[in-house]
Amino acid sequence: MGSEAFKELLRRRDRYDISLLLLPEREIRKAYAKYENAEGIKIVWGDLYDKSSVEEAVTGTNHVLHVAALIPPMADKLPKKCTRTNYDGTRNILAAIKKRTEIGEDVSLVYISSVAVYGDRLPPDHTLKVGDPLRPSIGDVYATTKINSERAIIESGLRRWAILRQTYIAIPNALTLMDPIMFHQPLNTRVELITNQDAGYGVVQKLEAPDEFYRRVYNMSGGPRCRVVYSDYLDRMMRIFGYEDYRRLFRRNWFALRNFHCGWYADSHLLNNYLGHWRQTLDDHYTQVTANIPFSLKVGTKIGPEFLVRAYLKRMADPLKWIERDDVEKVKAFFGSRAAWEKISDWDTPLDSEDLEGPTVQQQKDYREDFPKTIEGMTALAATRGGRCNSSEYVDDSTPLKWSCGRNHLWTASPALVRAGHWCPECSPPPWDYDAVAKVDPLIAKYHYSNHSHDERQKVMCLYEDEE
Numbered sequence: 001m002g003s004e005a006f007k008e009l010l011r012r013r014d015r016y017d018i019s020l021l022l023l024p025e026r027e028i029r030k031a032y033a034k035y036e037n038a039e040g041i042k043i044v045w046g047d048l049y050d051k052s053s054v055e056e057a058v059t060g061t062n063h064v065l066h067v068a069a070l071i072p073p074m075a076d077k078l079p080k081k082c083t084r085t086n087y088d089g090t091r092n093i094l095a096a097i098k099k100r101t102e103i104g105e106d107v108s109l110v111y112i113s114s115v116a117v118y119g120d121r122l123p124p125d126h127t128l129k130v131g132d133p134l135r136p137s138i139g140d141v142y143a144t145t146k147i148n149s150e151r152a153i154i155e156s157g158l159r160r161w162a163i164l165r166q167t168y169i170a171i172p173n174a175l176t177l178m179d180p181i182m183f184h185q186p187l188n189t190r191v192e193l194i195t196n197q198d199a200g201y202g203v204v205q206k207l208e209a210p211d212e213f214y215r216r217v218y219n220m221s222g223g224p225r226c227r228v229v230y231s232d233y234l235d236r237m238m239r240i241f242g243y244e245d246y247r248r249l250f251r252r253n254w255f256a257l258r259n260f261h262c263g264w265y266a267d268s269h270l271l272n273n274y275l276g277h278w279r280q281t282l283d284d285h286y287t288q289v290t291a292n293i294p295f296s297l298k299v300g301t302k303i304g305p306e307f308l309v310r311a312y313l314k315r316m317a318d319p320l321k322w323i324e325r326d327d328v329e330k331v332k333a334f335f336g337s338r339a340a341w342e343k344i345s346d347w348d349t350p351l352d353s354e355d356l357e358g359p360t361v362q363q364q365k366d367y368r369e370d371f372p373k374t375i376e377g378m379t380a381l382a383a384t385r386g387g388r389c390n391s392s393e394y395v396d397d398s399t400p401l402k403w404s405c406g407r408n409h410l411w412t413a414s415p416a417l418v419r420a421g422h423w424c425p426e427c428s429p430p431p432w433d434y435d436a437v438a439k440v441d442p443l444i445a446k447y448h449y450s451n452h453s454h455d456e457r458q459k460v461m462c463l464y465e466d467e468e
């Protein structure tokens with residue numbers, strides 16, 4: 001997304017100077033060497049968690065496009081580094097911008113958040129909108145860094161911010177996505193993807209957006225024409241790579257049954273109305289992948305014979321390892337129980353019998369209109385979470401109010417934050433304790449119990465080893 005945004009900025013150099021904060025890694029240095037002394041381009045070599053390089057990059061800019069993050073699968077393996085990069089890095093950007101705005105300069109910030117903040121939303125709960133509760137999947141530290149960063153931005157007092165909850169960004173070089181994480185994702189997951197080109201184009205389009213665009217959270221995707229079910233996506237990819245039926249390469253019980261993320265947005269058109277980034281479709285993405293496969297595959301050679309590829313994929317299938325090692329917490333999180341895993345049938349029964357097309361015309365309105373801008377409105381909003389608003393006066397969307405959750409934690413938060421699906425900081429993970437939270441929070445319960453039973457009990461601080 002970042003490099004595509006840069007390409008888009010290059011096309012608009014007559015209107016904008018560019019300041020880049022880039023990691024001083026060999027590959028990146030090589031790719032950007034030709035811009036080092038170019039007119040109107042400033043390159044700062046550094047890292048998000050280094051305050052001075054962030055400040056240097058932000059100095060002199062009017063718009064900050066924060067697209068950087070450490071993402072899964074790497075984020076799962078390096079949770080501490082993920083928090084440093086994603087959360088501390090965002091706070092460094094905020095601090096650098098605030099220094100500027102204090103002396104009266106006008107700087108806007110766009111932050112790329114993630115669909116992962118909604119957590120597990122399998123059918124029939126696969127339609128997402130801003131305002132839905134934030135319920136990151138168990139063990140997903142990456143999603144918690146996005147939630148905390150959102151909170152820091154919304155509560156920062158900054159005048160011009162926008163948060164884009166980005167969907168899965170589909171890249172042409174699909175072979176690089178072959179990773180054990182592909183098995184953490186249930187086969188019936190709904191995805192509304194975006195191509196990397198449209199993601200980069202969209203974030204740059206924001207530079208032209210009017211003032212009313214700001215102080216708001218959006219869902220970002222390529223729109224209804226980019227919707228797909230994961231099993232169909234996998235099948236199509238395997239066909240592009242020369243195999244006839246993905247079911248001959250995979251067994252069904254290699255894939256998790258729950259605890260991932262993604263879904264179909266009911267409100268992604270609200271962002272497209274401003275940015276006009278819905279340019280490419282799912283078919284365009286398939287065409288790009290086909291154009292990018294190695295030459296040998298194009299002339300009919302396969303990556304390898306079916307039995308070898310199958311063995312290779314099987315070795316990658318994390319769930320099999322969890323079962324084999326009897327990793328109780330992961331099996332619980334992704335399957336419910338070992339017995340539930342054992343009950344998974346193979347391909348003879350259909351994946352989804354329901355008709356789950358979803359509306360192609362998205363009707364969802366601005367989430368900020370869901371509750372009136374009064375104390376009564378905030379009381380009603382808190383009630384949806386099984387909690388209370390304890391303030392007596394509503395000032396405006398950004399003035400903090402007092403709240404309490406169903407477990408009697410107390411905190412303050414602006415209406416803007418709570419409207420966007422944020423709730424009690426003490427109840428939000430880590431630890432992941434949804435079986436307890438769902439008992440007092442009706443919105444968490446609504447999604448949690450659609451694929452958890454009432455007698456399940458899991459509370460975990462983390463799921464993965466830190467490999468740092």
Ligand SMILES: [Zn+2]
Binds near residue numbers: 405406409425427428
């Ligand atoms: Zn709480």
